[in-house]
Amino acid sequence: MKLEEDSMADIESSFDFSSSLTSSSLPPPRTRIFKIIVIGDSGVGKTCLTYRFCAGKFPDKTEATIGVDFREKVIEIDGEKLKVQLWDTAGQERFRKSMVQHYYRNVHAVVFVYDVTNAASFRSLPAWIEECCQHALGQEVPRILVGNKCDLRHAAQVSTDVAQQFADAHSMPLFETSAKNPYGNDDSGRNNSDHVEAIFMTVAHKLKSQKPLVLSQPPCRSGDTVTLRREDEEDRGTWGCGC
C-alpha cells in the first residue's frame, strides 16, 4: 500500500478506534498500534521482510520502494490484540527525501537491515543510525539489527562475528535471517538462524511490555495531527542506543 503525504496524519495515532460501539454503548475496545520503521540501503530486502511478516510469503516480484510502503498485521500476545504497522522505507536517496520527516514521527521501534552478501550495506549502518539520532530516535526506542539473505551464505561478505560486534557496540540485538527462505537450510546446509516472524514478534513483545501510549487529545477531523505522550516518560524501556 503506497502512502500519500496527505493521508499520513490519519495513521499516526497509536490507537485504533475503528471497532464499532457495542449494543450496551460501552466504549469500543482500543487496539494498541505499534509503528515500526524498517530502514537500510536499497536492495537489502526491506520490502521482502515486511511482506514476509505481513503476508506470510515472499513477494513474487519487487520494485524499488518510492517514499514509503506501509503494511500491517494484527497479532495477539497474552490475550491482547496489537496492530503492528511496518513502515517499509525507500533505501534510495532520491525516493525518500520528501518522506523522511513523516516516517520518523511517533516511531515505537526501528529495524536496521543490511544484506549479508553486500558489505557496503553493512558499512552504511552508521549513517542510518545517525539519521535516526537526528530525528530524536535515541535510547528510548527499541532498535534491532537484521542481516538478511542468509540463504546465500556462500556469497556472504559480512560474518556473524563482525555483525555481532557492531550490534554489541550499538546495544542492539542481532538477528540473521532470510526473507526468501526463512524455514529452510541455506545453500551450505546450515539452518537460517532466525525466522522473520520470530524477529518481529520479539520486537512486539518488547513493545507490549512498555507503558501504553495514550492520546493527549482525542482524534478529531481527518488530517489533524495527534500528539502522543507516554503515561510515564521516565519509565520507557530501553534497548540502548549507539548515538
Ligand SMILES: Nc1nc2c(ncn2[C@@H]2O[C@H](COP(=O)(O)OP(=O)(O)OP(=O)(O)O)[C@@H](O)[C@H]2O)c(=O)[nH]1
Ligand atoms: N536470495 C534472497 N534474495 C532476497 C531476499 N530478500 C530480498 N531479496 C531480493 O533482493 C532484492 C531487493 O529486495 P527488496 O525487498 O525490494 O529490497 P528493499 O530493501 O526493499 O529495496 P528498496 O525498496 O530499493 O529500498 C529483490 O530482488 C529480492 O527478491 C532474501 O532473503 N534472499
